Amino acid sequence: MSFITFQVGQCGNQVGQTLYEFLMGEMINAPPASQAVTGETFFNYNPKTDKYVARSILVDMEPKVINECYTSQKIKNLWEYDKNMSFYKQEGSGNNWAFGHNIHGPDCREPVLELFKRQLERTDYLDSVIFFQSLAGGTGSGLGSYLLEAVRDEFPDVCIMNIAVVPHLTGEVIVQNYNATFTLSKLYEHSDAILLIQNDLLHTTCKDLLNLPKPNLNDMNKVMATMLASFLYPVLSDKKKSFFSPLQNTLSVSDLLNDLLVTNPLYKLLSLKNLPQMPEKDKAFSSNLWSALEKRLFQMAISNTTEGNTNWTMKPTSQGANKSIANLLIVRGESFNAKGDVEKTEKDYNFPLIKLKEMYSTKVSNAHMIIKDNHHFNNNFKSLTLISNSQANVKDLEVVTRNTYRMTHAKAYTYQYEKYGLTLDDFEEALARVEQVYYNYSQL
Ligand SMILES: Nc1nc2c(ncn2[C@@H]2O[C@H](COP(=O)(O)OP(=O)(O)OP(=O)(O)O)[C@@H](O)[C@H]2O)c(=O)[nH]1
Numbered sequence: 001m002s003f004i005t006f007q008v009g010q011c012g013n014q015v016g017q018t019l020y021e022f023l024m025g026e027m028i029n030a031p032p033a034s035q036a037v038t039g040e041t042f043f044n045y046n047p048k049t050d051k052y053v054a055r056s057i058l059v060d061m062e063p064k065v066i067n068e069c070y071t072s073q074k075i076k077n078l079w080e081y082d083k084n085m086s087f088y089k090q091e092g093s094g095n096n097w098a099f100g101h102n103i104h105g106p107d108c109r110e111p112v113l114e115l116f117k118r119q120l121e122r123t124d125y126l127d128s129v130i131f132f133q134s135l136a137g138g139t140g141s142g143l144g145s146y147l148l149e150a151v152r153d154e155f156p157d158v159c160i161m162n163i164a165v166v167p168h169l170t171g172e173v174i175v176q177n178y179n180a181t182f183t184l185s186k187l188y189e190h191s192d193a194i195l196l197i198q199n200d201l202l203h204t205t206c207k208d209l210l211n212l213p214k215p216n217l218n219d220m221n222k223v224m225a226t227m228l229a230s231f232l233y234p235v236l237s238d239k240k241k242s243f244f245s246p247l248q249n250t251l252s253v254s255d256l257l258n259d260l261l262v263t264n265p266l267y268k269l270l271s272l273k274n275l276p277q278m279p280e281k282d283k284a285f286s287s288n289l290w291s292a293l294e295k296r297l298f299q300m301a302i303s304n305t306t307e308g309n310t311n312w313t314m315k316p317t318s319q320g321a322n323k324s325i326a327n328l329l330i331v332r333g334e335s336f337n338a339k340g341d342v343e344k345t346e347k348d349y350n351f352p353l354i355k356l357k358e359m360y361s362t363k364v365s366n367a368h369m370i371i372k373d374n375h376h377f378n379n380n381f382k383s384l385t386l387i388s389n390s391q392a393n394v395k396d397l398e399v400v401t402r403n404t405y406r407m408t409h410a411k412a413y414t415y416q417y418e419k420y421g422l423t424l425d426d427f428e429e430a431l432a433r434v435e436q437v438y439y440n441y442s443q444l
C-alpha cells in the first residue's frame with residue numbers, strides 16, 4: 001500500500017519535505033517490520049544510491065523552494081527526492097489563484113500528468129494520492145486546484161485527499177480570502193476528502209505547548225508533520241497482542257476515508273487533533289493514563305479547542321458544542337491485550353468517550369472507529385490522534401465566506417482576477433458553493 005504525494009507551491013513543498021523527514025526519523029527507530037511497511041508506503045528505493053526516494057512530485061512556479069527541498073539536510077542521509085520528479089517555472093503566481101489556475105495550469109497539465117504516470121508505474125499498489133498545498137497563495141491554491149482536477153479527469157477511481165493549510169485568520173494578504181474560496185470550491189468538487197490544518201493552530205501549539213516563544217514556519221511545519229504522520233504512519237499489528245487479524249496488518253487510508261470518514265459527498269471536511277504535544281525533554285517524565293488522555297482529547301473535540309487552551313466546561317450537549325459526523329481514533333503506544341471489556345485494567349481500556357452518541361449529529365451519521373497500534377509514536381509512550389468529520393472547520397469557513405462576500409460586493413481587487421480570465425459570475429459561483437458547505441455543517 002502506497003501514497004503518491006503532490007507538493008504544490010511554497011507551503012506544499014515545505015510541508016511535504018518536513019513530513020518525509022519526520023517519517024524517516026520515525027521509521028529508523030521502529031522495528032524491522034514497521035520499517036519495511038513504512039518504507040514501502042512512502043518511498044521507492046534507489047539501489048544506485050542505496051537511499052529511500054520520496055514517492056512525491058514537486059511542483060512550484062519558482063525554482064527556489066524545490067531546490068531547497070533537494071539540498072536540505074536529510075536525516076542520516078537516508079533519503080532523497082528524485083530530481084526528475086519535479087516541475088517548476090521561473091515566475092510564481094503572485095498570490096493570485098486565477099494566475100495559478102488559468103495561466104500556469106494549462107501549461108503544467110501534460111508534463112505533470114506525465115510525472116504522475118511515471119510515479120504510478122513504480123507503485124505496486126496505490127492507496128491514495130495526497131496533495132499538500134496552502135489555501136492562500138496563488139500556486140498551491142490555483143495550480144493545485146487545476147492539477148487536482150486534471151488527475152481526477154484522467155484517473156477517476158483514484159482516491160485523492162487534499163491536505164491544505166489555512167492562513168492565519170487575521171490575514172497576511174487580503175486576497176487570501178478569494179484564493180481560499182476558489183480553492184475550497186474546487187477541492188469540494190473533485191477531492192474525496194479535505195483535511196484542513198490552521199496556521200493559527202500550529203503557531204499556538206509551538207508557543208503554548210512546545211515553549212517556542214517565536215515560532216517560525218519550520219517549527220510550525222514540524223508540528224504539522226507530526227500531526228499528519230500520526231494519521232498516515234502505517235498501523236501495524238503486533239500479531240500476538242493486537243486486535244487485528246494477521247491478514248489486516250496494515251490499514252488502508254482510502255478505505256478509512258471512503259467507508260468511515262467521508263460517506264456523504266456533502267460533508268468532506270476533516271480536522272485532526274493529536275496529543276500529547278510537548279518538548280522532547282519532557283517525554284520521558286510523562287505518565288498519562290489512557291483514560292486521562294482520552295478525556296482531554298474528547299474535551300478538545302467537543303469544544304473544538306486545543307491542548308493548550310482546552311475548554312473544560314463544555315459538555316457534548318451544550319449550546320455550541322462541536323458536533324461530529326464521523327471520528328477515527330488512532331491509539332498508539334503501550335501494548336494492548338485483546339480481552340476488551342472484561343477486565344477494566346489500564347491495558348484493557350476501551351476508549352468509551354468517542355462512542356458517546358451525544359457528540360454526534362445523528363442527522364447524517366455517527367460513525368466511529370478505534371484503531372490501535374503498538375508503535376511509540378514521536379517518542380511518546382502513549383499518543384492519541386482523532387481525525388474527525390465535524391463542525392471543527394465552520395469558523396474558518398465563516399470568516400472566509402464573510403470576507404469574500406464583502407470584498408466581492410465592493411469589487412475589491414476583482415480586476416486582478418478578471419485579468420486572468422475569471423468573471424464576476426465565477427466569484428459568485430465559488431462563493432455560493434463554499435457558503436453551502438458552511439451552511440450544511442452549521443446545521444448539524
Ligand atoms: N504552515 C506553513 N504555511 C506556509 C508555509 N509557506 C507558506 N505558508 C502559508 O501559505 C500561504 C502562502 O502560500 P504559498 O504556499 O507561499 O504560496 P504559493 O503556493 O507558493 O503561491 P505563489 O507564491 O503565489 O506563487 C500563507 O498563508 C503562508 O502563511 C510553510 O512552509 N508552512
Ligand SMILES: [Mg+2]
Binds near residue numbers: 009010062093
Ligand atoms: Mg510561491
